[in-house]
Amino acid sequence: MVLKEWVGLFTGLAISAVISAQAHVQEKIKKYNKVGRLKVDTTFQQSYLNDFLVPYSEFDDLHNCRIKIKNKKLKTTMAARPNFGSIFLGKRNRRYVILVNNNASFKGVKLEDVPQEARIGLFAHELMHIRDYESRKMTGILERGYQYLSVKGKKKVEHHTDSLTIAAGFGQNLYKWASYVLHDSEACDEYKSYKSEIYMSPVRILNQIESTIPRP
Ligand SMILES: [Zn+2]
Numbered sequence: 237m238v239l240k241e242w243v244g245l246f247t248g249l250a251i252s253a254v255i256s257a258q259a260h261v262q263e264k265i266k267k268y269n270k271v272g273r274l275k276v277d278t279t280f281q282q283s284y285l286n287d288f289l290v291p292y293s294e295f296d297d298l299h300n301c302r303i304k305i306k307n308k309k310l311k312t313t314m315a316a317r318p319n320f321g322s323i324f325l326g327k328r329n330r331r332y333v334i335l336v337n338n339n340a341s342f343k344g345v346k347l348e349d350v351p352q353e354a355r356i357g358l359f360a361h362e363l364m365h366i367r368d369y370e371s372r373k374m375t376g377i378l379e380r381g382y383q384y385l386s387v388k389g390k391k392k393v394e395h396h397t398d399s400l401t402i403a404a405g406f407g408q409n410l411y412k413w414a415s416y417v418l419h420d421s422e423a424c425d426e427y428k429s430y431k432s433e434i435y436m437s438p439v440r441i442l443n444q445i446e447s448t449i450p451r452p
Pocket of ligand 1 (some may be wrong): 362365397
């Protein structure tokens with residue numbers, strides 16, 4: 237091969253490497269859509285995103301948080317947690333992820349079956365987990381992780397999160413979510429009894445809403 241041919245071959249290879257690298261970057265960018273500081277998995281339905289933005293837009297304190305909505309196989313409908321590595325980087329560098337279950341064989345409650353008003357309640361609840369994490373230092377977040385290891389601890393965290401949801405003005409939506417899960421969903425009995433053990437009951441949610449309304 238003469239020098240000219242070598243140069244031609246090298247240039248061709250270099251160009252195709254650049255093109256494939258660009259394609260890779262584009263693919264990466266397309267995985268998430270940005271809404272302010274919120275990063276949303278492109279496969280997360282637009283109608284869900286609109287419902288998510290109902291509580292999100294009211295929680296000004298969370299608009300500066302780096303939150304990513306991502307699909308994952310879970311044992312529950314959704315989950316919110318801090319990115320583990322970011323816990324140790326200081327509060328300003330903390331990142332959060334809100335996971336949405338995409339396990340087709342899940343025997344619990346699937347987001348697609350949840351009525352809109354109840355779905356907004358669930359989204360508000362997940363966002364309250366982030367408000368709770370934001371109020372905590374690194375040790376406080378690790379404490380939350382520890383509490384999740386026992387049923388008693390989990391119940392404490394989830395009841396607190398439900399209380400925050402009611403205080404944030406989404407009690408009626410939370411009530412619809414809780415009663416949908418227990419009374420109207422297709423979830424198996426085992427899942428329903430787990431839910432009623434850990435989370436606030438619909439009646440308790442209503443009582444708490446009432447007790448937060450100021451008396452004339
Ligand atoms: Zn929760």
